[in-house]
Amino acid sequence: FNETAWQRIEHQFRQLAIFARESGCTGLAIDIEYVWQQYHFNWDGYDYKGYTREDLVKTIRARMTRVAAAMYDEYPDMVLLTLPESSMSLGSHIQTAWIEEAARRDAPGGVHLCTEYTYRRPNARFMFGHAWMNTELLHLRLSKAAFNYWQRTGSISEGIWVFGEDPEDYHGAPPNLAEFRQAFAASLMVGRKYNWIYSHTFRPWFLGREREKYTAAEPLDGYIDVIKKREVITDTRYAEAAKSLRTLTLRDYASDLGLTIVPTFAGPR
Numbered sequence: 001f002n003e004t005a006w007q008r009i010e011h012q013f014r015q016l017a018i019f020a021r022e023s024g025c026t027g028l029a030i031d032i033e034y035v036w037q038q039y040h041f042n043w044d045g046y047d048y049k050g051y052t053r054e055d056l057v058k059t060i061r062a063r064m065t066r067v068a069a070a071m072y073d074e075y076p077d078m079v080l081l082t083l084p085e086s087s088m089s090l091g092s093h094i095q096t097a098w099i100e101e102a103a104r105r106d107a108p109g110g111v112h113l114c115t116e117y118t119y120r121r122p123n124a125r126f127m128f129g130h131a132w133m134n135t136e137l138l139h140l141r142l143s144k145a146a147f148n149y150w151q152r153t154g155s156i157s158e159g160i161w162v163f164g165e166d167p168e169d170y171h172g173a174p175p176n177l178a179e180f181r182q183a184f185a186a187s188l189m190v191g192r193k194y195n196w197i198y199s200h201t202f203r204p205w206f207l208g209r210e211r212e213k214y215t216a217a218e219p220l221d222g223y224i225d226v227i228k229k230r231e232v233i234t235d236t237r238y239a240e241a242a243k244s245l246r247t248l249t250l251r252d253y254a255s256d257l258g259l260t261i262v263p264t265f266a267g268p269r
Contacts, residue, residue: 001051006063010070017071020078027079027109028071032091033116039091057093064097072105079109081157081194085116096141103142103149110153114196119161120172122183124233125257131156131190131245132253133261139250151248155192160184162223163202163216177218177226185232189242197227 020028037043041053051059071078080102084095099111113134118127134156139147160183163174175183187195204210205220206227214220233239241256254260 001059006066009063010066013067014070014074017074017078021075027075027081029081029083029114031083032094033083033085036091039089041090057090060090060093061097064094065101068098068101072101072107076105077108080107080111081114082111083114083116083159092137092141095138096146099138099142099150099154100146102153103146106149108153110155110193111150112155112157112194114157114194115159116198118158118183118187119198120166120175122160122175122179122186124182124186124189124238125259127158127183127186128190128238128241128245128253129257129259129261131158132257135245135248135250136261154248155194155246156248157191157194157196158187159196159198160187161198161200163205164200174216177222180223181226181231182233184226184230186242188230189232189238190245192246192248 016028019025032039038045041056046056048056071080080098082095082098084091095111095113102109102111115130115134118130121127121130138150142150160180161171161174162180166172184195199206202214205214206224211220233242237256241253244251245253252260
């Protein structure tokens with residue numbers, strides 16, 4: 001609720017957009033995770049003196065609209081990649097505000113969700129279901145005009161994390177070669193414009209450098225071969241579901257996937 005502090009923050013986002021434009025970048029990728037504690041109503045920094053939870057949500061939407069406006073003012077054609085996974089509670093209002101502002105301007109680059117929750121859950125049905133869930137969530141959050149804009153210009157990219165230790169033991173074990181093949185196929189099938197691999201520590205290996213540091217049991221070249229071949233799942237149900245998911249179509253995918261999405265209580269947060 002500090003107007004002066006927020007002017008500084010808006011200025012920083014504006015400078016990032018200028019840098020991206022002037023340096024020839026396609027756009028910006030923004031990961032909101034580093035302040036994830038603030039996406040819960042019970043964060044210690046919220047004292048609710050003089051404002052309510054509803055006021056907090058409205059302020060988040062207003063601040064993030066101005067942040068998006070500052071970036072689009074400087075770089076109207078930018079592609080905006082956003083990593084929304086740290087929290088889809090109050091964090092979801094950040095994504096909503098950005099997409100609404102992009103829609104208001106009919107920004108040609110679109111807004112693209114790059115998921116992290118799928119990192120080490122290499123099951124095609126689950127990854128398809130996760131894309132379905134995010135489409136449903138944005139349909140609930142966005143205005144009709146903004147959702148139509150997102151369907152026309154946006155996309156979902158299901159992220160994969162192949163190697164490296166997970167210090168919080170949250171995402172699970174690294175995928176073996178067979179699991180990676182399935183996960184990569186699913187990410188290719190769901191992503192309309194992009195697919196992405198979290199390349200922390202191992203990008204040099206895929207470029208043929210520092211291969212002596214690779215210690216996993218299965219051959220490194222096997223993983224690289226999966227990426228080169230770009231194989232997808234040819235089963236008709238999966239192919240048809242993926243085609244529909246790529247266009248961000250709203251429908252019931254339960255019969256295709258053998259699973260469904262359900263709302264759950266998240267507790268006092």
